[in-house]
């Protein structure tokens with residue numbers, strides 16, 4: 001289990017010491033800690049629950065992410081980013097399951113969880129014995145959620161805000177991305193980043209339920225899982241999810 005903190009340096013590489021979250025992420029952490037202290041009992045609450053396909057990891061998830069989001073926007077009096085971190089996405093669940101079932105993939109490695117959301121995959125990597133784990137997301141609430149979720153699962157994960165996708169992805173042994181190909185524009189930036197990291201020597205693993213932006217010629221399937229999902233607006237309660245790596 002990872003007990004050593006890491007953070008992401010300016011070039012997107014890992015450096016040794018964790019720093020406390022700051023700025024918008026600190027404000028978001030204050031909000032989440034307030035929510036944890038007074039959770040309420042309606043659809044707009046957050047709850048620490050075992051992840052359906054990865055019960056070894058508990059996450060702070062919304063009972064209904066859309067309803068929670070509406071309450072938070074009303075309280076803030078401004079638009080907030082969609083709370084992707086408040087759901088257990090199918091791609092992340094498959095990838096986290098894969099790491100826990102194949103701990104040799106993460107053990108002793110420096111891991112970066114890209115587009116981390118709740119931090120599920122990062123936490124699984126830490127539980128699998130990673131040396132250092134960083135989790136990156138552009139949403140300050142996701143950075144705060146990674147912080148509380150890592151704490152709840154007793155592991156060290158350095159949560160960082162910011163956009164790394166124009167970097168080279170070096171200084172990482174294992175790069176994981178769960179459900180990061182959900183939108184054409186984002187996929188168009190994530191895939192070259194993954195390729196650069198793989199070219200620099202990283203093992204790259206993607207968890208994806210095929211939301212229409214999966215380049216099957218560029219990625220090969222490593223494993224496939226039937227994943228129960230808590231995502232909002234999904235008709236089927238189970239999605240077939242592939243774990244893939246660059247060819």
Ligand SMILES: C[S@@+](CC[C@H](N)C(=O)[O-])C[C@H]1O[C@@H](n2cnc3c(N)ncnc32)[C@H](O)[C@@H]1O
Pocket residue numbers: 084085087088089090091092093114115116117118119120121136137138139142162163164165177178179180182186
């Ligand atoms: C569908 S969620 C998946 C979260 C998590 N990986 C999982 O599987 O549960 C996608 C995440 O990508 C994040 N994201 C979007 N653009 C990003 C970028 N340029 N860099 C890092 N994260 C980004 C979003 O904020 C969101 O948390």
